[in-house]
Amino acid sequence: MSADSLSVLPTPSLLVDQQLMAANIQRMNQQLEQLGAPLRPHLKTCKNIEIARAMLAGHPGGCTVSTLAEADYFFEHGIDDVLYAVGIAPGKLAAVADRIKAGMKLSIILDQEATAEAVVEAARHHDCRFQVLLEIDADGARAGFVPDEPELLNAAMKLQNGGVDVAGVMVHAGGSYACLSHEAIKAMAETERQSAVKAAEHLRSQGLDCPVISVGSTPTALRAGTLVGVTEVRAGVYVFQDLVMAGLGVCREKDIAVSVLTEVIGHRKSRGEVLIDAGWMALSRDRGTASQDRDRGYGLVRDSDGTDLGEIIVRATNQEHGIVGLADGSALNLADFPIGRRLRVLPNHACATAGQHSGYWLTNPIDAPRKLKRCHGW
Numbered sequence: 001m002s003a004d005s006l007s008v009l010p011t012p013s014l015l016v017d018q019q020l021m022a023a024n025i026q027r028m029n030q031q032l033e034q035l036g037a038p039l040r041p042h043l044k045t046c047k048n049i050e051i052a053r054a055m056l057a058g059h060p061g062g063c064t065v066s067t068l069a070e071a072d073y074f075f076e077h078g079i080d081d082v083l084y085a086v087g088i089a090p091g092k093l094a095a096v097a098d099r100i101k102a103g104m105k106l107s108i109i110l111d112q113e114a115t116a117e118a119v120v121e122a123a124r125h126h127d128c129r130f131q132v133l134l135e136i137d138a139d140g141a142r143a144g145f146v147p148d149e150p151e152l153l154n155a156a157m158k159l160q161n162g163g164v165d166v167a168g169v170m171v172h173a174g175g176s177y178a179c180l181s182h183e184a185i186k187a188m189a190e191t192e193r194q195s196a197v198k199a200a201e202h203l204r205s206q207g208l209d210c211p212v213i214s215v216g217s218t219p220t221a222l223r224a225g226t227l228v229g230v231t232e233v234r235a236g237v238y239v240f241q242d243l244v245m246a247g248l249g250v251c252r253e254k255d256i257a258v259s260v261l262t263e264v265i266g267h268r269k270s271r272g273e274v275l276i277d278a279g280w281m282a283l284s285r286d287r288g289t290a291s292q293d294r295d296r297g298y299g300l301v302r303d304s305d306g307t308d309l310g311e312i313i314v315r316a317t318n319q320e321h322g323i324v325g326l327a328d329g330s331a332l333n334l335a336d337f338p339i340g341r342r343l344r345v346l347p348n349h350a351c352a353t354a355g356q357h358s359g360y361w362l363t364n365p366i367d368a369p370r371k372l373k374r375c376h377g378w
């Protein structure tokens with residue numbers, strides 16, 4: 001997209017650089033092809049069917065989602081194999097049953113014996129055959145059965161005996177987002193793989209089929225050395241990448257395909273800071289780089305065409321204002337940032353920033369502005 005066509009877009013706007021996105025998709029595909037595991041992309045990052053189709057190309061066609069609204073949206077657009085990868089709330093089981101009856105091949109996950117009991121009860125009540133993946137905890141980061149504890153097998157047996165299909169196991173090594181080196185991420189990827197494979201072997205040894213072994217996050221998928229035994233990988237943020245991923249070293253800042261277009265609206269002369277019309281509503285409140293080596297505030301500032309401007313960050317935000325300054329606290333030369341100058345902000349967390357917007361403006365190579373809608377809500 002030329003600077004001229006960018007200048008007609010409203011601000012703040014969410015931009016997607018199509019060439020960078022295509023390169024990110026290709027990189028993940030090459031990695032997984034090399035390791036022999038198919039992708040079940042997590043579509044919570046893009047929440048858009050055109051981008052989803054680009055992510056799904058060359059893979060079996062199943063997707064991962066984080067809301068039932070995403071499941072409905074992608075099903076309406078022809079994707080019927082959907083893993084809803086948030087521990088199922090018993091209050092959602094009637095809605096899950098409705099979708100299965102409507103033809104969606106919807107799988108759910110759980111990590112509590114009490115939830116397994118609720119699923120069995122709902123299966124009877126709704127006369128519905130639920131497909132369940134048992135979530136395994138690889139790293140203590142969030143959720144999952146502890147593989148060696150009896151609750152895992154108890155839950156699996158309750159499900160099977162109650163007419164529910166135990167489709168397999170899934171692991172998400174969220175601890176990878178806090179790893180400090182390539183080696184640590186690689187080791188986390190191996191822990192993720194081994195916990196999933198071992199849990200599945202344990203269940204299989206007890207007579208459960210457990211055909212699916214599902215693992216993944218962007219850092220572990222990109223750094224894994226082997227995926228032996230794994231039947232599918234879930235990754236989502238790789239499609240855009242972001243500053244947190246760059247801070248982890250799993251991408252470069254120049255790979256980040258999503259950004260927020262904004263305009264200079266004021267100067268804070270005494271502090272050498274610039275005000276922009278992108279605050280936390282446009283950037284999100286995510287501060288994911290705060291715990292990394294380089295804290296990027298609420299985002300890293302680039303020129304409107306993406307050109308590197310150095311260490312200029314959004315230091316603070318109000319609802320619709322961003323306060324931009326040099327990362328080291330020194331004063332900007334305000335003459336370089338006249339009122340009306342357009343800039344881009346690279347996000348800390350692509351999912352969070354994109355979630356603030358109703359759609360994307362495609363850049364590079366499209367010259368006529370075109371907006372892709374995102375689905376939203378739960």
Ligand SMILES: Cc1ncc(COP(=O)(O)O)c(C=O)c1O
Pocket residue numbers: 042064085086172216217218219234235236237238
């Ligand atoms: C269960 C699950 N699987 C896969 C992913 C994808 O990970 P990433 O966003 O690092 O690509 C997530 C992300 O939060 C997740 O929660």
